[in-house]
Amino acid sequence: MESNRLDRDDAAAQLAVLQADRAALADRSMQPWWYDALLGSCVFVLLGAQAFDDPVVTVVGCLLGVAGLSWLVRTYQRLTGTWVSGFRKGRTRKAIAVWLVLYVLVVVPAFVLHLGYGQHWVMAVAGAVLGIALAFISRWWSRIHVAELRGAL
Template structure:
């Protein structure tokens, strides 16, 4: 084997090892899925809260996002963005296509129709969808990382 071929083979082996480690690190505990689900549920349910306090809820959501990023970095040494390129982006898009209309429906029901409690059950539905979507996202990510590795 030529020196360049050997170096290339070592580099490819290192990349494969890194992908295996990433796949293993993405084995997310149920509590992490629950945290994401809670964020989505609270976001969809937020129109049930009177306007001045809705801003407090949104600030809380942003603080929770920062906490989750920190938690992920501490737990596995990195944070993997949900909008990353690859097959996982399709999962993220599918989640948005379901959760955003629930949020818009909650806004419409609460603000235009005066049914202030309506976003609350929609938030529960969004949380359940987000929990399942988080599990789905992680499975797709793991398959993508392990794709083509012997």
């Protein structure tokens, strides 16, 4: 009988430690505001470079965009000590689904206008729209993730 009580008390103590660890992880998981702004800027650079219709500018823009994204990943890992896939299971999938639908709805017509009709400027507009949208969706995704971490085990 006493053994069951000790096991229950031990389990409760371990659960409290796990919940405290999750709360600490949630506290450090929310990225600073500038992270979302730079993430959106990287998307703008990646797509906006297409507007110049110059292979050198396109390659440089892509390299800068990818380098910026890589730097953001490393910075987030350094600041939080973790990395979470955007495509993980959970409530965050709703934010990713919104991002993917929006991306397709903006990029497909933009590329049709760019490649099929010579309207190169449309890629800069698409990059700006998607960059701003991603900054907000990134913040939304993070809030959902932090709320999940703060939830009960």
